[in-house]
Amino acid sequence: MLLYSDVLTGDELFSDAFPVKFVDGIVYEVDCPPDEEGDESDNSVVRAFGLKPTTFDKKGYLAYLKGYMKAVKNSLEESGADAAEIAAFEKGASNYTKKIVAALNDYEFYTGSSMRPDGMVCLLNYREDSVTPYFTFWKHGLREQAV
Numbered sequence: 636m637l638l639y640s641d642v643l644t645g646d647e648l649f650s651d652a653f654p655v656k657f658v659d660g661i662v663y664e665v666d667c668p669p670d671e672e673g674d675e676s677d678n679s680v681v682r683a684f685g686l687k688p689t690t691f692d693k694k695g696y697l698a699y700l701k702g703y704m705k706a707v708k709n710s711l712e713e714s715g716a717d718a719a720e721i722a723a724f725e726k727g728a729s730n731y732t733k734k735i736v737a738a739l740n741d742y743e744f745y746t747g748s749s750m751r752p753d754g755m756v757c758l759l760n761y762r763e764d765s766v767t768p769y770f771t772f773w774k775h776g777l778r779e780q781a782v
Contacts, residue, residue: 639663639777642710643703644754646747647684648772650782657774661727667759667768678759680770685748686757693739699756704728706753707776724775735771745770 637651649655654666667680680686691699704725711721735742735758743759746752758771 636782638780638782639772640780641747641754642776642778643706644747644749644751646749646751646754648686648747648755648757648777649680649684649770653680658771659727659731660723661731661774663772663774663777665770665772666762667770678768681745686745687748687750689744689746689750689756691744691756693736696739696744696756697736699752700732703753703755703776707773711775728773728775 639649640647649665656664667678745757747754755776
């Protein structure tokens with residue numbers, strides 16, 4: 636099993652025990668199946684990893700995102716990522732941010748269990764069926780670990 640943690644805070648955010656899809660080379664989308672009793676209001680990823688709800692308006696989220704992306708870029712540089720990988724991250728993050736901002740009112744925001752403001756803000760939305768919740772996580776802001 637693979638466990639994904641926030642590179643800035645160390646918070647565990649999700650695992651591949653949930654359905655995971657890699658999108659646009661920049662984010663993971665993780666489906667949140669209902670709990671064992673079928674209660675769709677009980678989000679299994681939130682419960683399993685202790686994610687905490689938070690709120691943002693558009694201005695606040697964009698300000699947060701600017702600082703977060705800079706911190707992730709610094710993390711990539713410190714870990715020895717090459718210039719091509721960093722450039723791909725910056726381009727992909729910029730393009731995907733446009734998609735998020737265009738639908739910002741559709742998202743709910745969560746932090747990791749530590750609730751550190753410098754960590755990843757996880758984005759919860761619903762599939763086209765308006766029933767299936769899924770999270771969006773920035774790939775370059777994650778550390779993957781086999782457990």
